[in-house]
Amino acid sequence: MKKFIGTTLTGTIASLHLGNNGDLSKAQCLSLYAEIDGFDGDKHNGPSRKAWAGEWEPKGTVRRNERQWSAVSIEELAHITEQLELTEPLRAETLGANLCIEGVAELSLLPKGTKLVFPSGAVLTVEEYNPPCTAMGERIAAAYATRSQKPLTGQSWLRPSAGRRGLVGVVDVPGKIRAGDAVEVRVFTAPVIRLL
Numbered sequence: 001m002k003k004f005i006g007t008t009l010t011g012t013i014a015s016l017h018l019g020n021n022g023d024l025s026k027a028q029c030l031s032l033y034a035e036i037d038g039f040d041g042d043k044h045n046g047p048s049r050k051a052w053a054g055e056w057e058p059k060g061t062v063r064r065n066e067r068q069w070s071a072v073s074i075e076e077l078a079h080i081t082e083q084l085e086l087t088e089p090l091r092a093e094t095l096g097a098n099l100c101i102e103g104v105a106e107l108s109l110l111p112k113g114t115k116l117v118f119p120s121g122a123v124l125t126v127e128e129y130n131p132p133c134t135a136m137g138e139r140i141a142a143a144y145a146t147r148s149q150k151p152l153t154g155q156s157w158l159r160p161s162a163g164r165r166g167l168v169g170v171v172d173v174p175g176k177i178r179a180g181d182a183v184e185v186r187v188f189t190a191p192v193i194r195l196l
Contacts (some may be wrong), residue, residue, distance in 0.1 A: 004152045005121045006107070007187050008184060008185065008186050008187065009103075009104055009184075009185040009187065009195075010103060010114075010182060010183070010184055010185065011073075011102055011103035011104040011107075011182070011183045011185060012099040012101070012102045012103055012179060012181070012182055012183065013099060013100070013101060013102075013177065013178065013179055013181045013183055014074050014092075014100045014101065014102040014179070015018065015028055015092055015093075015099075015100040015179055016028065016029050016030070016031065016032050016099060016100075016177065016179050017029065017092055017093045017098055017099075017100070018032060018039055018041055018043065018098065019043060019096070020041060020042060020043045021043065021092065022073045023098035023139060024043065024136075024139075025093055025094060025096060025139075026042075026092065026093045026096055026097070026098065027127075028093055029179075030178065030179050031097050031174070031176055031177060031178045031179065032098065032177050033174070033175070033176050033177075033183070034069070034122045034173075034174055034175055034176075034177055035170070035171060035174050036145075036171055037062060037065075037068065038065070038068030038069060038171055038173055039068070039069060039098055042069075042098065042100065043096075043166060044065070044067050044068055044070070044098075045065070045068065046064055046065050046067065046068070047061050048061065048063060048064060048065050049062075049064075049065040049067065051061070051063050052060060052128060055193045057170075057185075058170075062112060063191075065170070066127040066128065066168065066170060067168040067169075068168075068169065068170045068171055069099065069124060069168065069169055069170075070096060070097045070098055070099075070130055070166055070167065070168045071093050071097055071098065071099040071100070071101055071107065071116075071124075071168075071169075072095055072096075072097040072099075072100055072101070072107065072108075072164050072165070072166035073101050073102065073104050073105060073106075073107035073108070073166070073173070074100060074101070074102040074103075074107070075102070075104075075105040075107075076092045076106075076107060076108060076164035076165075076166070076174075077089065077091070077092065077095075077100070079160070080157065080160045080161050081163055083159075083160030084140075084146065084152065084156060084157060084160055085143070085146045085147045085148055086096050086144045086145070086146060086147070087127070087144070087145045087146065087147055087165065088144065090140070090144070093140050094139065094140065094143060094144075094165065095136065095138025095165075096136075097166055099116075101183060104183075104185055107166065107167060108129055108163055108164050108165055108166055108167060109129075109163065110126050110132075110167060110185065110187060110188075111126070111187065112126055112127055112128055112188065113125065113126065113188030113190075113194075114126040114185060114187050114188045115184075115186040115188070116169075116183050116184070116185055116186075117183065117184040117185075117186060118175060118176075118177050118180075118181050118182075118183055118184075119181055119182060120175035120177065120178075122173055122174060122176065122177055123171075123172040123173035123175075124169055124170070124171055124172060125169050125170050125172040126167050126168075126169045126188070127167075127168055127169040127170055128167070128168055128169075129163075129165070129167060129168075130166045130167055130168045131162075131165055132157060132158050132161040132162065132165045133137065133146065134154040134155060135154065135157070136157070137152075137154035137155060137156060137157040137158060138153075138154035140152060140155065140156075140157050141153055141154060141157075146192070158159045
């Protein structure tokens, strides 16, 4: 990803998804309105969330919500599909992603602070990489089959999705995002600070 630092990339919104289901799955939609708290009606909407086990804070601690949205790329989904030898393409909505972007092959490697800018003026800011987990792997195992008919497990997808699971972030500027929109990806570059 070093080759992208300080550059601007361009992608396209392949699909959008929204949902408030217990299993994190989402339904495809034609547009979403990004509000300061996230996407209205989405499970991850809100200014705060509760910490889960394994975070710095004790489980259940109310903390800032840095996961108002999630995104994956078509290219990364295709890689995971091929590595797992799935009989059908892995879908963004299965992974609980709000945005599926085409044309940014290494989306998951974009650094914190990167801006996703849309034609409406909406701006989303990347907070962090979204690591794969076994619980998500179990949902994939229940929904997909392999070409070899070898059974999938919750662990099966961890290695193929490492570094390709997608991103999470916050809404910086509200606005409408539509399927088919171009997205300008302004890759964050840390300023050079010279001390006297």
